[in-house]
Amino acid sequence: MQDLRIVFFGTPDFAVATLKTLVENNKNVVGVVTAPDKPAGRGRNLRQSAVKEYALTQNLKVLQPTNLKSEEFNKELKELNPNLQIVVAFRMLPQSVWSLPKLGTFNLHASLLPQYRGAAPINWAIINGESKTGVSTFFIDDKIDTGEIIKQMEVPITPSDNAGSLHDKLMVTGSELVLKTVNLIASGKVYPQKQQNSEPLKTAYKLHTENTKIDWNKPIEEIHNLVRGLSPYPSAWSHFINGTEEMTVKIYSTLPEITNHSEQTGTIISSKKELKVAVKGGYIQVKEIQLPGKKKMDVVSLLNGLKIENGATMR
Secondary structure (H helix, E strand, C coil): CCCCCEEEEECCHHHHHHHHHHHHCCCCEEEEECCCCEEECCCCEEECCHHHHHHHHCCCCEECCCCCCCHHHHHHHHHCCCCEEEEECCCCCCHHHHCCCCCCEEEEECCCCCCCEECCHHHHHHHCCCCEEEEEEEECCCCCCCCCEEEEEEEECCCCCCHHHHHHHHHHHHHHHHHHHHHHHHHCCCCCECCCCCCCCCEECCCCCCCCECCCCCCHHHHHHHHHHCCCCCCEEEEEEECCEEEEEEEEEEEEEECCCCCCCCEEEECCCCEEEEECCEEEEEEEEECCCCCCEEHHHHHHHCCCCCCCEEC
């Protein structure tokens, strides 16, 4: 077994689970690289990343470079003398950084590569109606998510999953996979494989205003999968026209209702306890929604405080 000197790169909660697993399994983490503190909240007070908060509780050395190519950061990194680097939910590394350690730098990606390379693999797996996804560890190279795969683990996607619940499953499975990968590398029994691009590849595009808007003309299951694939963050959205008022609403939870009807697409049907939108092949029942300036609420709470006018629509 090789003696390891690990530098860990990560920022959000997703990365904390992996760092915690390494620490609790007595892996020698000699340094942690995370994002600089950022102003947050109304007071604009500086907020530490989730990874930094945990690292400090473990008395780990923390580096927070603004520029990964700077001489100062590269000097500090070399002084840590890492022979292995691990990247979980961090930005792209320059070659001067990822090529530094003798045993390489590997990344944890939340998909079964080569499928869903890119920024939002958890969201797109659900949006596209997949029944399974997983996590992959791979050695970083000069492109994005294309390096040789070390190990993978599958995770089922259930009909009740949304992006939040799948995130949590992959976070746990990912931390297990990283630990297995570290043990393989330490034992010298790692045999990475080139990624096979034989199937049509699906991409995990960055999420933005255009691809998170609900198109009510799409098939009913596609609309439902979009909503759950974007819930709780960044959330699917729609224009809601209620009488003379038009507003932008976020929709967090839906239920497809397959049935024949003659309503025009986008028409809202409501009662005291139900709000649904007419689409091709049935209705989309809205279960959780957020109006501008309000908190997320269940649809019964919405209907208690808002009169839905005749002819109200989503578009």
